[in-house]
Amino acid sequence: MPADRFRDVAAGPGAAKGDPILSLRGLRRTFGGLTAVDVERLEIERGTITSLIGPNGAGKTTLFNLLTGFDRPQEGHWHLNGGPLVGIPSFRVARRGMVRTFQLTKSLARLTVLENMLVAAKDQVGESFWGALFGTWRPIEQANERAAMESLERFGLAHMAAEYAGSLSGGQRKLLEMARALMVKPELVMLDEPTAGVNPALTQSLLGHITGLRDLGMTVVFIEHDMDVVQEISDWVVCMSQGRVIAEGEPLTVARDPAVIDAYLGRRHGEIE
Amino acid sequence: MDVVKILVDATRAAVGIPAAAYALSAIGLNLQFGYTGLLNFGHVASMLVGAYGMAVTVDLGGSLWLGIPVGVACAVLLGLLIGAPTLRLRADYLAIVTIAVGEILRLVVRSSLAAPLTKGIFGIQAFADEFFAINPIPEGHYGIGRLRFDQRGVWMMLVGWAVVLLAVLFIRKLTSSPWGRVVRAIREDEDAARSLGKNVFGYKLQSLMIGGAIGALAGMLLAIDQQNVTPDNYIPLLTFYAFTIVILGGPGTLWGPVIGSVVFWFVFEFLDGVMTSAVVDGWLGGALESTDIGPIRFFLFGLGLMWLMAFRPQGIFGRREEMLIDAR
Ligand SMILES: Nc1ncnc2c1ncn2[C@@H]1O[C@H](COP(=O)(O)OP(=O)(O)O)[C@@H](O)[C@H]1O
Ligand SMILES: [Mg+2]
Numbered sequence: 153m154p155a156d157r158f159r160d161v162a163a164g165p166g167a168a169k170g171d172p173i174l175s176l177r178g179l180r181r182t183f184g185g186l187t188a189v190d191v192e193r194l195e196i197e198r199g200t201i202t203s204l205i206g207p208n209g210a211g212k213t214t215l216f217n218l219l220t221g222f223d224r225p226q227e228g229h230w231h232l233n234g235g236p237l238v239g240i241p242s243f244r245v246a247r248r249g250m251v252r253t254f255q256l257t258k259s260l261a262r263l264t265v266l267e268n269m270l271v272a273a274k275d276q277v278g279e280s281f282w283g284a285l286f287g288t289w290r291p292i293e294q295a296n297e298r299a300a301m302e303s304l305e306r307f308g309l310a311h312m313a314a315e316y317a318g319s320l321s322g323g324q325r326k327l328l329e330m331a332r333a334l335m336v337k338p339e340l341v342m343l344d345e346p347t348a349g350v351n352p353a354l355t356q357s358l359l360g361h362i363t364g365l366r367d368l369g370m371t372v373v374f375i376e377h378d379m380d381v382v383q384e385i386s387d388w389v390v391c392m393s394q395g396r397v398i399a400e401g402e403p404l405t406v407a408r409d410p411a412v413i414d415a416y417l418g419r420r421h422g423e424i425e
Numbered sequence: 426m427d428v429v430k431i432l433v434d435a436t437r438a439a440v441g442i443p444a445a446a447y448a449l450s451a452i453g454l455n456l457q458f459g460y461t462g463l464l465n466f467g468h469v470a471s472m473l474v475g476a477y478g479m480a481v482t483v484d485l486g487g488s489l490w491l492g493i494p495v496g497v498a499c500a501v502l503l504g505l506l507i508g509a510p511t512l513r514l515r516a517d518y519l520a521i522v523t524i525a526v527g528e529i530l531r532l533v534v535r536s537s538l539a540a541p542l543t544k545g546i547f548g549i550q551a552f553a554d555e556f557f558a559i560n561p562i563p564e565g566h567y568g569i570g571r572l573r574f575d576q577r578g579v580w581m582m583l584v585g586w587a588v589v590l591l592a593v594l595f596i597r598k599l600t601s602s603p604w605g606r607v608v609r610a611i612r613e614d615e616d617a618a619r620s621l622g623k624n625v626f627g628y629k630l631q632s633l634m635i636g637g638a639i640g641a642l643a644g645m646l647l648a649i650d651q652q653n654v655t656p657d658n659y660i661p662l663l664t665f666y667a668f669t670i671v672i673l674g675g676p677g678t679l680w681g682p683v684i685g686s687v688v689f690w691f692v693f694e695f696l697d698g699v700m701t702s703a704v705v706d707g708w709l710g711g712a713l714e715s716t717d718i719g720p721i722r723f724f725l726f727g728l729g730l731m732w733l734m735a736f737r738p739q740g741i742f743g744r745r746e747e748m749l750i751d752a753r
Binding site: 154241254272276281289327336 | 441598599602603605606607608609612613614617619620621622623624625631635670744
């Protein structure tokens with residue numbers, strides 16, 4: 153049980169983990185006068201599912217953007233597998249094993265579903281200019297195609313492989329985006345609201361896939377609003393509010409934390425989805 | 426009205442050097458715009474530096490065969506210089522910067538400052554003798570009926586369309602490879618491409634440089650045919666011809682730019698012929714002068730382009746279903 157990993161971890165913001173894959177210190181991002189993210193300390197335990205919760209505008213997406221190189225903080229540093237990530241551009245962050253998805257799904261609409269998968273595959277020599285012209289990339293392509301089709305099969309999208317990704321339903325796009333992220337063979341997957349706007353049946357299958365990732369040894373951080381979902385699959389929960397981490401702990405502990413209840417109920421602005 | 430003559434002239438334009446050169450120009454632009462999604466409104470700049478790179482090399486005493494690679498290298502360098510500072514910015518900045526660069530280059534080339542190299546507004550002439558010296562086509566006239574070309578024209582067309590064919594094969598190799606898939610992914614959503622580990626900036630830069638190199642070949646082809654480069658040949662209109670051709674043929678399609686160019690030049694010359702005859706034959710009762718024809722031709726082309734964007738945005742070759750996809 154991955155939850156055992158947290159036996160010796162004391163709940164509370166900034167809790168030190170036994171084997172953190174990601175750790176950050178003093179991360180701050182402001183937009184004009186607004187402090188979107190101000191996190192003193194946060195560690196993500198390897199091989200677990202961590203839910204990031206918090207009311208709308210708490211700074212969850214901004215935190216994802218900062219960690220994955222899509223945005224730059226005013227202050228702070230963070231490490232993936234002990235290697236510093238400050239100032240590393242987003243595409244290199246992905247190559248180092250931290251791959252994210254987006255709150256507003258980004259399917260590559262005029263690429264087919266299979267092409268969406270293949271474009272994410274790593275180490276394709278045909279992706280360099282000279283490699284495209286003179287490299288022997290077809291054998292790699294065939295291997296990638298097999299892996300992609302297997303993955304599409306698991307995600308229930310195999311029958312759509314030849315269709316344009318733009319013709320998928322919203323829920324299918326969420327599935328595709330997740331499957332595509334996995335083609336990068338990440339160690340750490342950051343999912344921004346993977347279940348938003350997805351019907352209940354698809355949500356269940358998405359959650360199955362997320363726990364499946366953990367069982368394969370990956371680490372998952374995902375932003376989620378539905379507390380039932382959070383209780384169901386997370387090993388650890390981090391709650392943000394107004395840019396800060398206000399609570400951290402096992403799902404039940406956090407759900408009962410007065411600060412968390414306050415953040416969700418005691419606020420005058422914003423709504424829980 | 427001599428309908429046969431109008432058709433012959435239109436056909437001559439459609440298979441001639443302007444059509445080949447603009448096909449080439451559009452192939453370069455199509456890589457940037459159709460495949461990679463880059464809004465390069467200064468494509469004419471690559472034609473200019475290609476033609477001038479070649480002409481100046483010859484003028485300084487170099488061989489034409491050295492001038493051609495020099496012209497290509499100039500365009501590749503230009504792509505690097507324009508792309509490096511702007512490609513990290515939002516897409517519309519590239520459009521603004523490139524349109525400015527095109528005009529600045531033209532003005533620099535015609536300035537007295539650059540005149541020692543470029544010969545200012547007079548330009549450089551007669552630099553392509555080496556090309557016509559190796560013409561293997563025996564003297565004479567070739568063709569069918571009234572559609573005839575002399576040995577010089579045949580030689581130009583042969584080489585011109587051969588270069589077009591090679592460019593198409595090159596683009597096919599490139600765009601059907603994983604490299605091509607990455608640039609199309611960038612066109613669709615560059616943040617998604619980044620999140621998958623793709624060096625978006627590097628690919629855009631490559632696309633700009635390669636497209637520019639092909640644009641340079643187009644510029645050289647026109648310059649060799651005319652044995653002439655003058656700065657005021659390189660007005661922004663050339664870029665918009667190329668855009669019209671790309672959109673006409675279908676952005677992001679392999680043969681679109683070639684067919685687009687042939688159709689473009691056929692229609693262009695056809696309209697010209699019809700209107701000229703109409704004026705000369707007095708059909709319009711003196712409502713139009715022959716000097717009005719040029720502007721009206723552009724007016725009609727503008728309307729045609731608008732109609733195309735509204736009713737057939739996928740062009741001749743594009744797939745309609747692709748256009749109907751909402752690009753979320
Ligand atoms: N690019 C931006 N410019 C200005 N304000 C921003 C920007 N991005 C996010 N914000 C603000 O930062 C706060 C946190 O936003 P976000 O990270 O999207 O919250 P969450 O994902 O938790 O709902 C919000 O108040 C939002 O309006
Ligand atoms: Mg968000």
